Amino acid sequence: MSAVENEGGRGSARAVALASFIGRFLVIAITTYLGLLAVTFFIGRVIPIDPVLAVLGDRAPANVVERTRREMGLDLPLVEQFYIYVKSALSGDFGTSVLTTNPVMTDIRRALPATTELATLGTLIGALFGVPLGVLAAVKRGSLIDQIVRIIGLIGYSVPIFWLGLLALVLFYAKLQWVAFPARLDVVYEYTFTPITGFYLLDSAMQGQWDVFYDAFRHIILPASLLGYFSLAYISRMTRSFMLNELTQEYIVAARAKGLSETRIIWGHALRNAAVPMVTVIALSYAGLLEGSVLTETVFSWPGIGLYITNSLQNADMNAVLGGTIVIGSVFIGINLLSDLLYRVLDPRTKTG
Amino acid sequence: MSGGPNQQRSMSALLDVDDLRVTFPTRSGLIEAVRGVSFSLGRERLGIVGESGSGKSQTGRAIMGLTPPQARISANKLAFDGIDLLAVSPRERRALRGKRIAMILQDPKYSLDPVMSIGRQIVETLRTHEKVGKAEARDRALAMLEAVQIRDPARVFDLHPHEVSGGMGQRAMIAMMLIAGPEMMIADEPTSALDVTVQLDVLGILDRLVSERGMGLIFISHDLRLVSSFCDRVIVMYAGKVVEQLKASELGRAQHPYTRGLLNCMPRIGFERHPLPVLDRKPEWAA
Amino acid sequence: MSAETIQSRRDWLLSERPASRMQARLGRAYVAWRRFSANRLAFLGLLIIIALLVVAALAGVLAPYSPTFGDLKGSRLLAPGAEHWFGTDDLGRDILSRILYGSRWTLYVVILVAIIAAPIGLLVGTVAGYAGGWTDAILMRITDIFLAFPKLILALAFVAALGPGIENAVLAIAITSWPPYARIARAETLTVRNSDYIKAVQLMGASPFRIVLRHIMPLCISSLIIRVTLDMAGIILTAAGLGFLGLGAQPPLPEWGTMIASGRRFVLDQWWVAGAPGFAILIVSLGFNLLGDGLRDALDPRSGDQ
Numbered sequence: 001m002s003a004v005e006n007e008g009g010r011g012s013a014r015a016v017a018l019a020s021f022i023g024r025f026l027v028i029a030i031t032t033y034l035g036l037l038a039v040t041f042f043i044g045r046v047i048p049i050d051p052v053l054a055v056l057g058d059r060a061p062a063n064v065v066e067r068t069r070r071e072m073g074l075d076l077p078l079v080e081q082f083y084i085y086v087k088s089a090l091s092g093d094f095g096t097s098v099l100t101t102n103p104v105m106t107d108i109r110r111a112l113p114a115t116t117e118l119a120t121l122g123t124l125i126g127a128l129f130g131v132p133l134g135v136l137a138a139v140k141r142g143s144l145i146d147q148i149v150r151i152i153g154l155i156g157y158s159v160p161i162f163w164l165g166l167l168a169l170v171l172f173y174a175k176l177q178w179v180a181f182p183a184r185l186d187v188v189y190e191y192t193f194t195p196i197t198g199f200y201l202l203d204s205a206m207q208g209q210w211d212v213f214y215d216a217f218r219h220i221i222l223p224a225s226l227l228g229y230f231s232l233a234y235i236s237r238m239t240r241s242f243m244l245n246e247l248t249q250e251y252i253v254a255a256r257a258k259g260l261s262e263t264r265i266i267w268g269h270a271l272r273n274a275a276v277p278m279v280t281v282i283a284l285s286y287a288g289l290l291e292g293s294v295l296t297e298t299v300f301s302w303p304g305i306g307l308y309i310t311n312s313l314q315n316a317d318m319n320a321v322l323g324g325t326i327v328i329g330s331v332f333i334g335i336n337l338l339s340d341l342l343y344r345v346l347d348p349r350t351k352t353g
Numbered sequence: 354m355s356g357g358p359n360q361q362r363s364m365s366a367l368l369d370v371d372d373l374r375v376t377f378p379t380r381s382g383l384i385e386a387v388r389g390v391s392f393s394l395g396r397e398r399l400g401i402v403g404e405s406g407s408g409k410s411q412t413g414r415a416i417m418g419l420t421p422p423q424a425r426i427s428a429n430k431l432a433f434d435g436i437d438l439l440a441v442s443p444r445e446r447r448a449l450r451g452k453r454i455a456m457i458l459q460d461p462k463y464s465l466d467p468v469m470s471i472g473r474q475i476v477e478t479l480r481t482h483e484k485v486g487k488a489e490a491r492d493r494a495l496a497m498l499e500a501v502q503i504r505d506p507a508r509v510f511d512l513h514p515h516e517v518s519g520g521m522g523q524r525a526m527i528a529m530m531l532i533a534g535p536e537m538m539i540a541d542e543p544t545s546a547l548d549v550t551v552q553l554d555v556l557g558i559l560d561r562l563v564s565e566r567g568m569g570l571i572f573i574s575h576d577l578r579l580v581s582s583f584c585d586r587v588i589v590m591y592a593g594k595v596v597e598q599l600k601a602s603e604l605g606r607a608q609h610p611y612t613r614g615l616l617n618c619m620p621r622i623g624f625e626r627h628p629l630p631v632l633d634r635k636p637e638w639a640a
Numbered sequence: 641m642s643a644e645t646i647q648s649r650r651d652w653l654l655s656e657r658p659a660s661r662m663q664a665r666l667g668r669a670y671v672a673w674r675r676f677s678a679n680r681l682a683f684l685g686l687l688i689i690i691a692l693l694v695v696a697a698l699a700g701v702l703a704p705y706s707p708t709f710g711d712l713k714g715s716r717l718l719a720p721g722a723e724h725w726f727g728t729d730d731l732g733r734d735i736l737s738r739i740l741y742g743s744r745w746t747l748y749v750v751i752l753v754a755i756i757a758a759p760i761g762l763l764v765g766t767v768a769g770y771a772g773g774w775t776d777a778i779l780m781r782i783t784d785i786f787l788a789f790p791k792l793i794l795a796l797a798f799v800a801a802l803g804p805g806i807e808n809a810v811l812a813i814a815i816t817s818w819p820p821y822a823r824i825a826r827a828e829t830l831t832v833r834n835s836d837y838i839k840a841v842q843l844m845g846a847s848p849f850r851i852v853l854r855h856i857m858p859l860c861i862s863s864l865i866i867r868v869t870l871d872m873a874g875i876i877l878t879a880a881g882l883g884f885l886g887l888g889a890q891p892p893l894p895e896w897g898t899m900i901a902s903g904r905r906f907v908l909d910q911w912w913v914a915g916a917p918g919f920a921i922l923i924v925s926l927g928f929n930l931l932g933d934g935l936r937d938a939l940d941p942r943s944g945d946q
Contacts, residue, residue, distance in 0.1 A: 028784070035785035040797065047801040154933075158873050158925035162884050163900050163918030166907045174908045250463035256419050257458070258478045258529065259451030269466050276468070291790040295881050309793070310885055313800050325797045332790040348468055348513045 021344070029337050034086070036329045040322045041085050045074075094323030099315045104323035107308060112327070113198025114184060115297070115304030119289040121201075121224035126231025126289075127282050131271075133232070134239025138247060139266055149236055156233020161292055165226050165299035172222055180218040182301040189215055223300040227292060231285045238281040242274035249273075276347045283339035287332045366393040367537055367569040368416065371430035375411045375420060386411040386424075388593035394537070398563065398570045400580030400601070402615070403590035404632075409573045412590070413539045416571070417456050418446045433537065452482040455530035456539045457559075460546035461522025465514035465529075472498075472510030475529045482533045497528040501558050520551030524558060531562060537569040545574070556583060577604075577615045589615070592639035611638055675938040682934020688927025696743040705734035707741040707894045717910045726916040729903065731892075735913065738894035739920050745895040746924060749810055749879045750872050756814035758868055761821020762860060766852050768822070769829025780826065787819040792878055799887040806895065809888040813878050817871060824867055828860040866939060870932035873925035880921050896921050 052060075052068050060068075073081055088094075094104035137149035172178045180186065185193065185200060193212050195203045201220065204212035246252070247270055255265045297306035305324050312320035375387035387408040392399070403409045414420050416431070418438065431438045433454060438446065450456075458464035466474055475494040479485060485493070491510070498506035501524040514522055523543065530538065543559065544552040560583065563570045574580050580587055581601045589597045589612045597609040607613055614632045654671070658664035677683055695702060705724075710716075710732030720727040726735040768779035791813075798812035799805075832838060833856075841851055882888035883897025884904075891898055896917040903914030 031781055032785050032788050035782070036789065039789070039794065043797050043801045047798075154926060154929055155922070158877075158929050159922045160877055160880050160884070160897070160900070160918055160925075162881065163914065163921065166900070166904060166914050167911065167918070170907055170911045250458055250460065251466045253414075253419055254456075254458055254464040254526070254529075255466065257417055257450055257456040259447050259449070259481050259533075260477070261447065261481075264481075269469070273466065273468050287790070291792050294792060294796065295884065298885065309796065313796065314886065316800075318800065321797055321800050325793050328793050329790055332793075333788050336788050349515045 025337070025341065029333075032333050032337070033330065036326065036333060037086050037089055038082070040089075040326055040329075041082055043325075044318055044322050045078075045081060045085075089326060094326065095319035097312065097320040097323075098317045099312055099320060104320050107320065108305060108323060108327050110198075111303060111305045111308045113195075114302060115290065115293050115306060117199045117201065118220065118224055118227065118296070118302060118304060119286060119293060121220060122227030122289045123231050123282065123286045125225060125228025126235050126285060129228070130232040130235030131239050131278065134236040135243055135266060135271060137236065137240045138243030139262075141244065146240075149240065153233040153237045156230055161226065161230060162295040162299050164229075165223065165296055168222055168226060169299070179222045180215065182219075182299070184216070184219055184303055185212070186215050186219075223296050223302055227289045227296055230292060231289055234285050234288070235278075235281060239274065239278060242277055243270055246270040246273045276343060279346055280339040280343050283335050283342065287335040290328055290331055290335075366395050367434055368394040368571075369430050369432045370394075370412075370416070371428060373412065373415060373428040373431060374426070375408070375415050376425045376427075377421075378423060378425070385593055387415065390590070390593075390595050392588055392595065392598065394569045394571060396536075396567050396569050397586065398560075398572060398584040400572045400574065400584035400587045401590060402574060402577050402580050402587060404575060406592075407590040408593035409590050410541055413456065413541050413571060413573050417450060417454060417539060418443075419456070448482070451478050451530070451535070452533050453535050454537045454539070455533075455535040456541065457523075457526055457530055457543045459542040461514065461519060461526050462546070464526060465522060467514055470511050470513055471517070471525045471529075475510075475525070475532055478529050479532045494528070494532060497532045498525070500531075500562065501525070501528045502554075503528075518551075519547050520555060523547060523555050527555075527559060527562070531566075534566070535568065537571070538563065539571045539573065541573045542575070543572075544579075545576075577612075591634075594639065596638055609638075610635070672938045676934050679934045679937060681930050682937070685927045685930025685932075685934060688923060689931055692743055692747065692924055692927065695740055696747050699740045699744060703734075703737035703740045705737040707733065707738045708892050710734065717906060717913065719910070720912055727910070727912045729899075729913050730906065735899075735916050738899060739896070739917055742894040742896045742899065742917065742920065743924075745806065745889060745893060746876060746879075746921075749806070749813070750875050750928075752810045753814045753817060753875050753879075754868050754872075756810070757818040758821050758864055760814075761818040761823075762825045762857060762864060764818070765822040765825025765827075766829045766856050766860065769826040770833055770848065770852050770856060772833075776826075779822070783819045783822045786816070787823070789816065791816040792881060795878060795882065796885070796887065799882060804887045804890060806883075806889040806893065809879055809882045812882070813875055817875065820867060820871070821864055824863055825857075825860045828863060829856050832856060832859055862939065866932065866935050869928060869935055872928035872932070876921060876925050876928070 052065055052072065052074065069075060073084055076084070092105045094108075096102065097104050097107055100107055133149050133152070137146040140146055169182065173181060189212050193200075193204065193209065196206065197203055200216040201213060204210070204216055243266075247266075251273075252265060252270060255269050260268070293302075293304055294306035294309060296302065297304045298310045301307065305328055309321055309324040309328075312318075312324065370393065371391045373387055373390045374385065377384045377386060390408070390412055401409045401412065411420065411424075415424075415426050416433075416438070420426060426439065428439060433449065436445075436449070438449075441449075465471070469477075472491070472494055475497060476487075476490045479490050479493060495506045495510060498509060503509050503521065503524055509517065509521065509525070514525075517525065523546075527543075540559065544555050547555060556579075559570075562568075570584075572580060572584055577587075577589075581604045584601050587599060587601050587604065588595050589607075589609065591611050597607060597612045599607060599612075604612075604616065607616065610633060618632055652663065653667045655663065655667060658667055676686075699707075710728060712732045715724070715728045715732040717730055718724055718728040724734050724736065726739065728734055729738070764779055764783060768776040768783075794816050795809070795812040798815060799808050802808040802811065829852075838851065838855060841855055846854075879888055879895075880897030880900070883895050884901045886898075886901060889895030889898045891902060899917040900914045903910070903917070907914045
């Protein structure tokens, strides 16, 4: 059927398709978030034999226990407890951290930029090297380069990130002294530098404090490269398989028949077509790095959410653990959902309206 | 067009093919897709007919230099306008493609880049081969779209391939391949993927442009009747070999039993035939 | 055995017209094996896994020292040498011996996770696929919700609530790793659900329970096994990560992740204490990844040479 001749009918069909897509998207988003809250609720309120004991310890006097039980709403039916839980979680109230005595949300707000900065730089590194490596492996399929890219990827899938981080510290910090000790910034700058956005590289550059920028860079580069390597392993493997698929398509033959150079065909046509699923892959890898930050931040004493969660774990601070879990989980789910949406927006074949 | 095949061979034809062979190495040995094909082409319309697997498409791709990298190609002679295609560098070969030799593929749904607008794909061919400014390239692409009888070129220019019908996609394909003014065109089943109603439109456009510009055309198809009504000369291929070569007007006098078999397969109005004839395939024809 | 009998056996296996079901089955297995063993990396993976099994079985014989008791006086934090190939840790224990014994805990974790998570996934997937309708919609929504969660973080939170320990780590990993199996089982179920032989069994009056258990589940097993093998490396890495954070196996268990955690304090000076167990994790995960890739290529003809 000719698309050009039949615009009107298609327009309304498109609107219906768009509406049903948005409807489905909302159902998925809402149920997934509710699911996340249900699981954390289950972990926090149902698994511990007595959540009050978890908060107060087992030596609290009976009247205190009773009062706390009522304050925590534990005398209410489970469904009602869950309703209250969802309401407070949605308003960003995760209770107070026993360890820092701050509201959990305050702590998280402070830690989130550190994690985001690290994961963003990691994904940038991963995409910057992973995409060209994947393209190269696909174009020179079966060659030495292809084998090397494959092995780099396989090791990335198999190596424990915390262990690689420790060894990297031994080599680049202790032995070669190329990078700074595990922290986010030298203590000297902790007091002279006032962050704006919380992304230190960006803030220091904006304020023209290049010594701070250099110091921040020396601190972030090792953990970011490490996360970048994991992202690279995933991105290069996916790029290779997408590119192999595109290179067998007929439009590649047509592009050659037009007399285009191989460079132009690979980067201008094949990769442009692979770019649509690639965006999804890069988004997923970003979400994966947010999760991987738990282990990396612990190794590199990076004051992000990952470190916050593990510190709280070691002190049985469940409010903080679950708050951190919900925040990382929400971002993770959000990126997952967005990448789905992005796929639709970017692919002209599914373009609506 | 004027002159028979013999005459054209002598007066330096556009394309000269002598003993062309295309071989694919596989795990179970060599597979010969094209086994010694010879013909020459002037500024005329030559049809190559055969069943799928007869090697007709591989012949076309070998001339274009578009066979997969593992394929081996050999020939006593494979020359375009006096240029030995097997001796020139890949770079020179590429400069010929699109500029002097072009190719139309079967299905515009797959052969046009889905994420690039039609206009940009046409402009891309032009600017690969000629140094022209953006505005001029656009004007020429629009003119080319008009030449393939697209009514609203300015709008189609900005559309993506999935937004147009098959017939319009194939016209865009023709525009994309003709814009740099090639002297020879290989059309590989250019209408087989189209609706019957638009097949003739597209063929008419192709025919007119080829004759107006005095191009040589190799028309590859499985449809003997279509080829005979459209071309000056017909080559019949079977199992990688040319079994017969003759003028389209003299098709009725075909000698080879395979050609006769192909002709007999065509249904004609007013003749009811039972049982339907079965195409004969004798191993000695392939020998 | 002469070359001729080998040749004739190969012909028998590769026969186009097998005379019995057994011959057909063996022939198929032989073809899959040839494809698999032609893939050198996959073969290497298989060797690594076999080595892991052998080491785990014979750890008591192979280990030169005790994994739990060391010489606190004379041999603390020794560098790798002739006496102690991989050196010793802060309690004077031989690291090689601890790694050899640690293989048992690695196997313990992957096997336990597999036998908990795979059946859950199989059950959810086959029931959803066979029942269809609302059951399918609800079960798959739950599966997708779990699929969308960050696995490691969720496992962390579970262990935090359950309390640290290797059993709880296994449970937490299993809870977060069943959803992909459910998806696979459902996809397989959907392809056979409407086939004639299932209809025939239905006509014979078999209960849905029996159909799912006896006729559908067995068909899902092979694709499930490939997926579980591919997931093994991820399970090992998650377990090691939990151990590293102090949430998995507790000292003095020679679990590799826990060993890295206790070696972390001296890593700048005595890097081998944390280095050796991490290397063991890398090798074993690599083995599972290579094996999984090879199995997938050998058993799935579509992915042939990709």
